[in-house]
Structure formats: structure tokens, C-alpha cells
Amino acid sequence: MFPDEFEYVEAESAEHAVELLDEHATEEVELLAGGHSLLPAMKTGLSSPDVLIDLGSVDELRGVSADGDTLSVGATTRYTDFLDSDDAHEHAPAMAEAVAQVGDVQVRNRGTVGGNLAHADPASDLPAAALTSDATLVALGPDGEREIPVEEFFYGMYATDLAPTEMLISVEIPSASDAVGAYAKKPSPSSGYAMIGVSALLDVDGNTVREARVGANGAVGQGVLLPSVADAIEGEALDEDSVAAAAEHATEDVDEAMLMDDIQASGEFRAQLLEVYAERALLAAMEEASAPAAAD
Ligand SMILES: Cc1cc2nc3c(=O)[nH]c(=O)nc-3n(C[C@H](O)[C@H](O)[C@H](O)COP(=O)(O)OP(=O)(O)OC[C@H]3O[C@@H](n4cnc5c(N)ncnc54)[C@H](O)[C@@H]3O)c2cc1C
Structure with missing residues (x-):
């Protein structure tokens, strides 16, 4: 598969790239960074830019x-x-x-x-x-x-x-140098992209969660925060029970009517995955939080 013809321009600086975006504002323009989403889209005809601005030399x-x-x-x-x-x-x-x-x-x-x-x-x-x-x-x-x-x-x-x-x-x-981070993902069997992926960042004092931020990919059309999960784990001692209880809140922050429903997974299945992967992300963060103590 070949992309349609396009004009290729190599940006010399970030400002130059913006000048080019402005100059070609009436055309379809794409920035070429790693090319790992853009080039497949161009080859399959999903994207047909008139102008390609390469950021590789900046x-x-x-x-x-x-x-x-x-x-x-x-x-x-x-x-x-x-x-x-x-x-x-x-x-x-x-x-x-x-x-x-x-x-x-x-x-x-x-x-x-x-x-x-x-x-x-x-x-x-x-x-x-x-x-x-x-x-x-x-x-x-x-x-x-x-x-x-x-x-x-x-x-x-x-x-x-x-x-x-x-x-x-x-x-x-x-900087979250005092916090622990985790990411738990159910990869699509065909592409490896996130069918559901849950990110957790926990600030832990001893074994108690002082502050938590939890978010998800793949559930709806954009990445979202899951504040109900974060609220449920904040102030709690981290253990399997508190993590499981917090993860039960995972679907409260997404509009179930907006859950992605496609060939990979139904919305209903994604809702179940969201809870499971929220729990896995929190468990991974819990393990990370206890790792230094275990090493002593
Ligand atoms: C086989 C395969 C497996 C993959 N698996 C995963 C995966 O598991 N998880 C995952 O997250 N991703 C996955 N990807 C996608 C990959 O991570 C891409 O690199 C990423 O989605 C886009 O980054 P890029 O630098 O390649 O951007 P490009 O493909 O160069 O550009 C993508 C889009 O972003 C725009 N863009 C790029 N840079 C800028 C900028 N600085 N400012 C404004 N707009 C910009 C471009 O105009 C274009 O529209 C996979 C890709 C492939 C080919």
C-alpha cells in the first residue's frame, strides 16, 4: 500500500515547524514525529496529508x-x-x-x-x-x-x-519522586494497544495512601481520570481488601453509554475489565510501595 502524494518539508526548529503549519493552514498538514501512527494511516489511506512536516531534525x-x-x-x-x-x-x-x-x-x-x-x-x-x-x-x-x-x-x-x-x-x-506508579493493561491480542489500561500514582505514607490519582485508557473515547477509585483508596491502609473495594468504583466515573464497544470488546466487557485492571494497577502500586521495606 502506498500513500497519496504529499509535499515533504524538514523543519529546522520548532518555530520553523509552526511557521510551516501557519503557511499551509488551508491544507491538510501532518507533523511527522515517530511516524508509528501516521505512516500506517497514510499507507492505508486513512490519512492523506498534502504536506508532511518532519520534526526529526529538531x-x-x-x-x-x-x-x-x-x-x-x-x-x-x-x-x-x-x-x-x-x-x-x-x-x-x-x-x-x-x-x-x-x-x-x-x-x-x-x-x-x-x-x-x-x-x-x-x-x-x-x-x-x-x-x-x-x-x-x-x-x-x-x-x-x-x-x-x-x-x-x-x-x-x-x-x-x-x-x-x-x-x-x-x-x-x-515531580512525584515520593510516589509509586503502576500501569496495568489488557493488551489487544492483535495490536498490543490497550483494550483497557489503568494507571495509578499513589503517595504512600508507611502503608497508608496519602494521595491517589487513577486513570484509564481504552474505556471511552479518551483517557479519563477515575476519581471515585482514588477517593476510595485515599486514607486507607493498602492491602488486598482495600484495593479490591476501591476498584469496585471504577465504572462510576465513566458514562456507561459511552463505553467503547467494538470488534475487540463490548462495552459491557470493558466495564468488567476496567474494575479488574483498576485492581491490578493498585495491587502493582502496592507491591512497589512495599518493595524497599522487603529489600531491607
Ligand atoms: C505495531 C504498532 C504497535 C503499537 N502499539 C502501541 C501500544 O501498545 N500502545 C501505544 O500507546 N501505542 C502503540 N502504537 C503507536 C505508537 O505508540 C505511536 O508511536 C504513537 O501513537 C504516535 O507517536 P509517533 O511519534 O509515532 O507520532 P506520529 O505517528 O509521527 O504522529 C501521530 C500524529 O500525531 C501528530 N503529532 C506528532 N507529533 C506532534 C507534535 N509534537 N505536536 C502536535 N502533533 C503531533 C501527527 O501530526 C500525527 O497526526 C503502536 C504502533 C505500531 C505501529
Whole structure:
């Protein structure tokens, strides 16, 4: 399968990429990051951009750095480079757990953190972790930079708050170095994408959960937070009973009429998976929280 013809332009900088987006605003334009969602879509005719702007040479968009209380992740940072960063594991444990479960080694060697979030595939692994990590997405457009809280970023299936002339330049994650992160996913047997994936970030004091954020991919058209699960586990001692009881709240925060219902799984099955994987994510976080004590 071959894509339709398109104009290819190599961006020299983030500003140059935005100039190009603005210049071609009346045409269909795509940014080429890792290409692992875009190129399959182009080859199958689902996407036929007139212009392709390649971000591959823009070094300023790549890299992970920790500055004070924030982990800054350049939009075109590849998954594998994120996972190679000690700072990423220390400051963004929920993101690190989710990134580690994206696709396979080949996908992780090419795909990018920003491309994943900007693409907003409901079955992607990163939206829920970005939500539990309380990330801020930084967009660059013709009028300069704009910070978008993650809870305002995802609009629905493949839809985000980014304007057509804006691009994502970085993901800013408040340091969660005192917390434990986990991601539990039921992968699609055919693609490995999340049929359901649940991300948990727990701040644990001794064995008691001080603060919790829990979110899910694959349930509805966009990543969502599950505050009822988080509320149910906050203040509780972490054990199998408290985790199971909290996970029972998993469907309270999703509109059951909006549950994805497709060839992979019915909405009813996804609702069941949501509870099961909420429990697994919390259990994984519990194990992580007890790991240092076990090592003593
Ligand atoms: C075999 C296979 C298995 C996969 N399995 C999984 C999986 O298990 N979990 C998972 O989460 N993903 C999976 N993926 C998808 C993969 O993670 C993609 O890399 C990701 O969805 C998109 O990132 P990218 O960098 O490749 O973006 P691209 O494919 O280059 O771009 C995707 C879209 O995002 C836009 N875009 C890219 N960068 C920016 C930016 N900086 N600002 C604004 N818009 C931008 C592009 O215009 C395009 O519309 C899989 C892909 C393949 C091919």
C-alpha cells in the first residue's frame, strides 16, 4: 500500500515547524514525529496529508531533564530515550510504567511521547499516565507558547485542544519522586494497544495512601481520570481488601453509554475489565510501595 502524494518539508526548529503549519493552514498538514501512527494511516489511506512536516531534525524538541520540581520531556523524545532516563523513573513513575508497556521494542525505538499524546488514540497507553501525573502540555503556535493542563487537553477520539497551527513542544510533569506508579493493561491480542489500561500514582505514607490519582485508557473515547477509585483508596491502609473495594468504583466515573464497544470488546466487557485492571494497577502500586521495606 502506498500513500497519496504529499509535499515533504524538514523543519529546522520548532518555530520553523509552526511557521510551516501557519503557511499551509488551508491544507491538510501532518507533523511527522515517530511516524508509528501516521505512516500506517497514510499507507492505508486513512490519512492523506498534502504536506508532511518532519520534526526529526529538531534537536530542541528531544530530551528529558529534571529541573527543581518538574520533569520536562521534549515532545519528540522517543519512548526508549525516556526509559533510559533515570530522572524519568524517579520523577514520573506512572509515566515510566506506561511507556514501558507501549508496543514492542521496535515501536519504542521510534515512537515519541509527544506524538502519542497529540495523536490521542483512545487505546494508547500514555493518556491515562499523563492524567495521573497531572502533566502540563506546552503548545507552540503563531502567538507563542501556551500551557494546557492535561485535564483540558483530550477532547475525545483523536481530538485534542491543539489548534491546527499549534504543535506540542513539551510535556511538563510535576515531580512525584515520593510516589509509586503502576500501569496495568489488557493488551489487544492483535495490536498490543490497550483494550483497557489503568494507571495509578499513589503517595504512600508507611502503608497508608496519602494521595491517589487513577486513570484509564481504552474505556471511552479518551483517557479519563477515575476519581471515585482514588477517593476510595485515599486514607486507607493498602492491602488486598482495600484495593479490591476501591476498584469496585471504577465504572462510576465513566458514562456507561459511552463505553467503547467494538470488534475487540463490548462495552459491557470493558466495564468488567476496567474494575479488574483498576485492581491490578493498585495491587502493582502496592507491591512497589512495599518493595524497599522487603529489600531491607
Ligand atoms: C505495531 C504498532 C504497535 C503499537 N502499539 C502501541 C501500544 O501498545 N500502545 C501505544 O500507546 N501505542 C502503540 N502504537 C503507536 C505508537 O505508540 C505511536 O508511536 C504513537 O501513537 C504516535 O507517536 P509517533 O511519534 O509515532 O507520532 P506520529 O505517528 O509521527 O504522529 C501521530 C500524529 O500525531 C501528530 N503529532 C506528532 N507529533 C506532534 C507534535 N509534537 N505536536 C502536535 N502533533 C503531533 C501527527 O501530526 C500525527 O497526526 C503502536 C504502533 C505500531 C505501529
